[in-house]
Amino acid sequence: MSKALEIRWHGRGGQGAKTAALLLADVTFNTGKYIQGFPEYGPERMGAPITAYNRISDEPIRVHSNIYYPDYVVVVDETLLESVDVTKGLKKDGAIVINSTRDKEELRPLLKGYEGRIYTIDARKVSIAALGKYFPNTPMLAAIVKVCGIMPEDKFLAEMEASFKHKFASKPEVVAGNMKALTMALEEVR
Amino acid sequence: MSIRERLSGNEAVSIAIRQINPDVFPAFPITPSTEIPQYFSSYVANGLVDTIFIPVESEHSSMSAAIGAEAAGARSLTATSSCGLAFMWEELYIAASDRLPLALALVCRALSGPININCDHSDAMGARDAGWIQIFAEDNQEAYDNFVQAYRIAEHPSVRLPIMVCQDGFITSHAVQNIELLEDDKVKNFVGQYEPEHYMLKKSEPMAVGAYGTPAFYMEAKKAQLTALQNAKQVALDVAKEFAAISGREYGLFEEYKTEDADFIMVIIGSAAGTAKDAVDALREKGVKAGVLKIRLFRPFPAEEIAAAIKNAKVVACMDRTESFNGHNGPLGADVRTALFDVEKAPKVLNYVYGLGGRDVTVESLTSVFEDMQTVAETGELGETYRYLSVRE
The missing domain is CATH 3.40.50.970 (Thiamin diphosphate (ThDP)-binding fold, Pyr/PP domains)
Known part of the structure; x- marks a missing residue:
């Protein structure tokens, strides 16, 4: 049986939720885990709600279904709280991480009776400060890594730096900004 | 390495x-x-x-x-x-x-x-x-x-x-x-160079294809x-x-997962086989003798070998991820049933259509198929043999 840690991402097409799920798969793979990272595919357009998933485990993963009872949920766009049942199946002892400027107690009434832990981060503020542009997925990635405690923060940052250097080999100037977004996000999530 | x-x-x-x-x-x-x-x-x-x-x-x-x-x-x-x-x-x-x-x-x-x-x-x-x-x-x-x-x-x-x-x-x-x-x-060494015996550009052997x-x-x-x-x-x-x-990785014509002593065997193709293995492990913990036969080679169809592998089960469920509009069997269901036809005391066979057009296949949905197989074994009644899984009526 699968004893994997299961994470569900909710975002809108174009915000990079799928990329963030694949980056989380990458970074946890690098710590020796078995991983899955996959989006739910459909006729996606910019701005349409999308879902992506991660499984992270010490054992090989055989199950190939979507995730219905996640340990953690990441909401990349808080306007989805109105249209998508983001806490559906979310385990009580898990947590939800929401990209929002609002206080967590202000958000709780929107979560359809969810009783577990809520974390927030203002990913827009972090992204604008670090990158000068709004890319919410990088801060959200750091936030979920911190909240689920899947790996030590220094290890996470070291792995991500290596990964960014590889990914942005042709434009190394963006590595520092992305690293800043990660370190800021690790502090800002609460 | x-x-x-x-x-x-x-x-x-x-x-x-x-x-x-x-x-x-x-x-x-x-x-x-x-x-x-x-x-x-x-x-x-x-x-x-x-x-x-x-x-x-x-x-x-x-x-x-x-x-x-x-x-x-x-x-x-x-x-x-x-x-x-x-x-x-x-x-x-x-x-x-x-x-x-x-x-x-x-x-x-x-x-x-x-x-x-x-x-x-x-x-x-x-x-x-x-x-x-x-x-x-x-x-x-x-x-x-x-x-x-x-x-x-x-x-x-x-x-x-x-x-x-x-x-x-x-x-x-x-x-x-x-x-x-x-x-x-x-x-490269394993696959080797392609050295066809007969081919059109072979000067010494003009041929038509x-x-x-x-x-x-x-x-x-x-x-x-x-x-x-x-x-x-x-x-x-x-x-x-x-x-x-x-x-170090072994392959056969198909993979037998806990089928040796199984009363209930699911025959399935592709990614859902992994999900089925998780279902089998959970059922085994409850004492249900469940197993999965995962098809690797579908053509040619290893009929005798499959029949030998599943003939001692009580009930077999064949999982077809397609609708062939036969109305009685999917392609896998038809092939497996035919393979079992001449086997004495052959297991009863159910045939499911599942996962069409990306309909998600879960441990729960596949577990329900094993439960259906148990019901058939307990009641002796086969009921409708061509069924749809996870479909809204």
Whole structure:
């Protein structure tokens, strides 16, 4: 049986939720885990709600279904709280991480009776400060890594730096900004 | 030492193709094709392979060009998905009847309509009578391993038939998961150089390919094709043994997961087999003797071997990820039932249609099939034998 840690991402097409799920798969793979990272595919357009998933485990993963009872949920766009049942199946002892400027107690009434832990981060503020542009997925990635405690923060940052250097080999100037977004996000999530 | 990686199924197959470095790869590289020609074309552009990549205007042309190249004596392949395979239809039969051992990387997806891009097996299953070898994968690892073994099976002198290497659309093709790759030289040595005995560019032996088969010869040609296809069973086993020696991973005609003492066996193809194994483990903990038989080689169909593996079960459930509109059986259900027909005290057989057009397949939904099998065993009543799983009424 699968004893994997299961994470569900909710975002809108174009915000990079799928990329963030694949980056989380990458970074946890690098710590020796078995991983899955996959989006739910459909006729996606910019701005349409999308879902992506991660499984992270010490054992090989055989199950190939979507995730219905996640340990953690990441909401990349808080306007989805109105249209998508983001806490559906979310385990009580898990947590939800929401990209929002609002206080967590202000958000709780929107979560359809969810009783577990809520974390927030203002990913827009972090992204604008670090990158000068709004890319919410990088801060959200750091936030979920911190909240689920899947790996030590220094290890996470070291792995991500290596990964960014590889990914942005042709434009190394963006590595520092992305690293800043990660370190800021690790502090800002609460 | 193998290489620990994390890749999507599409990336994994592209890497296998790069390692093989085939001669000619014609492809229609836009929808409904897959990322496989896209990744591969970057290897071509970066000089990692010396394959001739031919972008063509349709799948009918990509298969035609692969046939032409293979007939000329070049190791060829193409890749497609869904209605792209449907558009290759007549060429599929030509590749097989001309005995051309080319490869097709197929990412299995639904056929329209309603318009749908997601996983099911209706494309591959529709092509099951075309005379190709069809081999299926549960995950990215098996998609990679099957592709590495594909040419060795197809090109074997006793076979010489095209091979369709199938994986599940999106579920494995686009999901990133752990994988163990082999080193480039290991794959190259394993697959070897293509040295066809007969080919059109052989100066010393002028020949025609695709000649007219009059009524005096047509049936003999078909019978010879069948013999060659049946030979692929033993060759697939021999190649798998050699592959195990370089990879440590063992393959057969099918995989038996806890079937030996099983009362209830699910026969299934593709990614859902992994999910079924999780269901089996949970049922085993409750004392239910459940098992899974996962098909690897679907054409040729290993009928006797499958019958021997499942004949002692009480109930068998065959899982078809396609609707063949037979109204009584899906393709897998029909083949398994036929295989069991002459077995004394054969198990009862249920046949399910599941996962069409990307309908999600879960541990819970597959567990419900095992529960249905238990009910049949307890009551002795088979009920409707052709059922739909996870469908709204």
